[in-house]
Amino acid sequence: MSFAVGVLLLAIVTAMACALPGVFVVLRRSSMLVDAIGHAVLPGIVIGYALTRDLGSPLLILGAALAGLVVVLGAEWLGRTGLLTGDSPQGLIFPALFAAGVIAVTLNFGNVHLDTHAVLVGDLNLAAFEQWIVGGVSFGPTYLYVMLAVLAGNIAFIAIMYRHLTVTTFDPGFASSIGIRTGAVQTAFMFLVSVTVTAAFHASGAILVLALVVVPAATAHLLSRRLPATLLLAVVIAAGGAAAGFGLAYVLDAATSAGMAVFYGLLFAVALAIVKVRERRRHRQRPTVAGPSSQLPHPHGLHPHRG
Amino acid sequence: MSPLEFFADHTYRIVFAGTVVIGLVAGALGSFAYLRKQSLISDVISHAALPGTLIAFLTAVVVLGTDGRSMLGLILGAVVVGTLAVLAANGLTQATKIRIDTAMAISLTVFFGAGMLLLRVISNGDYPGKGGIADYLFGNASVITVADLVTSAVVGGLALLVMGVFWKEFALRTFDPAHTSALGFRASAVDALMFITIVIATVIGVKAVGLVLMVAFVITPPAAARQWTSTLRSMVALSAAIGAVGSGTGAYLSIVLGVPTGPAIVLTLFGIFAVSIAASPRRSVIMRGLARARARAALRRELLAETGATSGGSVASAGAGGSVPGTRSDGVGQS
Numbered sequence: 148m149s150f151a152v153g154v155l156l157l158a159i160v161t162a163m164a165c166a167l168p169g170v171f172v173v174l175r176r177s178s179m180l181v182d183a184i185g186h187a188v189l190p191g192i193v194i195g196y197a198l199t200r201d202l203g204s205p206l207l208i209l210g211a212a213l214a215g216l217v218v219v220l221g222a223e224w225l226g227r228t229g230l231l232t233g234d235s236p237q238g239l240i241f242p243a244l245f246a247a248g249v250i251a252v253t254l255n256f257g258n259v260h261l262d263t264h265a266v267l268v269g270d271l272n273l274a275a276f277e278q279w280i281v282g283g284v285s286f287g288p289t290y291l292y293v294m295l296a297v298l299a300g301n302i303a304f305i306a307i308m309y310r311h312l313t314v315t316t317f318d319p320g321f322a323s324s325i326g327i328r329t330g331a332v333q334t335a336f337m338f339l340v341s342v343t344v345t346a347a348f349h350a351s352g353a354i355l356v357l358a359l360v361v362v363p364a365a366t367a368h369l370l371s372r373r374l375p376a377t378l379l380l381a382v383v384i385a386a387g388g389a390a391a392g393f394g395l396a397y398v399l400d401a402a403t404s405a406g407m408a409v410f411y412g413l414l415f416a417v418a419l420a421i422v423k424v425r426e427r428r429r430h431r432q433r434p435t436v437a438g439p440s441s442q443l444p445h446p447h448g449l450h451p452h453r454g
Numbered sequence: 455m456s457p458l459e460f461f462a463d464h465t466y467r468i469v470f471a472g473t474v475v476i477g478l479v480a481g482a483l484g485s486f487a488y489l490r491k492q493s494l495i496s497d498v499i500s501h502a503a504l505p506g507t508l509i510a511f512l513t514a515v516v517v518l519g520t521d522g523r524s525m526l527g528l529i530l531g532a533v534v535v536g537t538l539a540v541l542a543a544n545g546l547t548q549a550t551k552i553r554i555d556t557a558m559a560i561s562l563t564v565f566f567g568a569g570m571l572l573l574r575v576i577s578n579g580d581y582p583g584k585g586g587i588a589d590y591l592f593g594n595a596s597v598i599t600v601a602d603l604v605t606s607a608v609v610g611g612l613a614l615l616v617m618g619v620f621w622k623e624f625a626l627r628t629f630d631p632a633h634t635s636a637l638g639f640r641a642s643a644v645d646a647l648m649f650i651t652i653v654i655a656t657v658i659g660v661k662a663v664g665l666v667l668m669v670a671f672v673i674t675p676p677a678a679a680r681q682w683t684s685t686l687r688s689m690v691a692l693s694a695a696i697g698a699v700g701s702g703t704g705a706y707l708s709i710v711l712g713v714p715t716g717p718a719i720v721l722t723l724f725g726i727f728a729v730s731i732a733a734s735p736r737r738s739v740i741m742r743g744l745a746r747a748r749a750r751a752a753l754r755r756e757l758l759a760e761t762g763a764t765s766g767g768s769v770a771s772a773g774a775g776g777s778v779p780g781t782r783s784d785g786v787g788q789s
């Protein structure tokens with residue numbers, strides 16, 4: 148497998164692995180929490196690297212993901228004290244963790260080979276550097292198989308926990324009344340997100356991993372009304388956008404993740420336009436069907452959003 | 455390096471003064487973002503401001519033929535694009551079923567991604583003065599010039615002046631939005647004004663401490679100050695003081711230890727916050743724990759006295775040994 152193809156595949160698999168849990172992240176209103184996790188795993192990665200000396204080590208990924216949980220559980224705890232307002236708890240924790248990580252990187256703690264630029268946007272080429280070669284034949288980057296394993300883990304988790312996830316997402320009150328431990332489901336799910344974010348860190352960095360998790364999922368959410376369709380659409384958008392974003396970044400000689408973020412933004416804008424045009428058309432058709440009621444409330448007024 | 459040597463050096467003095475101004479302005483104006491429960495909006499502003507600063511750089515270099523790193527241009531570009539990003543996020547939630555957290559995430563990453571592409575285009579191209587622009591991410595306080603310091607002090611001072619002049623409107627809108635409109639103030643105008651001051655507070659540190667960690671400058675000082683004070687005036691003043699002291703101390707530490715300025719200040723501010731929430735005399739985890747334990751003990755005594763008075767000593771001793779009054783008083787203490 149040629150190097151460029153390996154990098155492209157890595158980008159696509161990473162995007163799919165991120166977009167899948169992203170659908171639930173968007174529906175559970177946890178998008179900015181993923182931003183916090185993306186920043187918080189940095190010190191975990193630095194310490195993990197000092198211990199394992201292997202950026203693809205499963206031990207490192209699981210260990211660093213715990214740092215992501217620090218921000219999730221820490222913010223919950225701070226919020227529960229009642230001493231802070233609004234969304235500030237997570238905003239207090241993640242910059243501190245990230246700052247500690249950046250300082251560790253600049254001091255070259257444990258000889259971690261990251262520069263601060265790669266911390267922000269990742270370095271896909273570096274991640275794809277190590278190839279898996281059997282009998283002289285390259286099977287692509289080793290890291291591709293790490294990401295495939297994460298993707299498989301996400302699919303398995305969502306398939307097994309599907310009912311629990313959906314009911315705690317759409318009606319947490321009902322979920323706890325039928326005996327589902329919503330807190331435990333939330334923690335388990337956020338750990339899964341944290342693992343995914345950590346694994347994707349090398350491909351996308353601390354900030355743009357948020358684009359991979361949220362934007363394809365949000366685009367799919369705009370376009371579809373049913374959860375299975377949203378999941379499928381999110382994965383398709385993620386894969387397509389990854390390939391196109393890879394091309395964009397390749398042409399500009401820029402970080403792949405930046406290209407992907409911008410292309411996802413374009414896809415989102417297109418989806419937004421489609422939805423708006425559809426809405427307007429429905430508006431225009433309605434008076435002919437329902438008589439002279441051009442003052443019908445906006446569809447959003449008729450169907451309040453869930454939750 | 456001793457503080458005496460530190461302040462004897464011209465560059466270090468500028469670094470110190472520059473970061474203190476940033477901390478002061480961000481701390482004071484961050485209070486309003488904090489009290490309106492929209493702290494994370496500053497994270498969106500600071501990240502989305504990246505392409506704004508780069509467009510300002512390109513405009514200055516290519517179109518105007520001036521120095522691309524002029525502080526005023528940077529702040530202007532950042533304010534315009536940062537504001538656009540927030541309008542985009544708010545617009546999305548109003549026009550679609552996308553909720554605010556996701557809208558913020560989309561706006562933040564798409565703008566920031568575009569900024570990173572642009573950064574690459576600039577660093578691959580042939581532009582005079584492109585050397586320092588990668589510093590806009592994590593900041594490099596040692597490149598601040600006297601002119602930069604003056605510019606940020608003037609812009610920050612203007613933002614503080616707006617806050618002072620419209621203090622009543624800001625306070626009213628923060629604590630009782632509906633009342634503001636009822637009194638005849640134009641709520642949207644007050645919002646816009648307050649918002650622009652917060653944007654300025656967020657982007658003023660672009661050169662010295664970078665965009666990536668600015669969110670901590672806006673959130674941390676108010677959150678720490680809130681634990682010590684209970685009026686808006688004292689909270690804003692204390693938050694500004696914490697921001698200034700934390701930034702100055704952090705800048706000093708960063709130079710002594712040889713680490714980037716932004717992260718060093720963020721950790722210093724976090725230290726101040728941690729002490730505040732753990733041990734401030736009025737609102738803190740420790741003091742509240744103590745108060746709760748005291749209330750629990752008092753209630754237990756009271757219940758024991760009651761049971762002792764009504765039904766004799768044998769029941770009282772059972773009450774003292776049993777866990778029922780204890781668990782019940784726990785609930786009372788919390789409410």
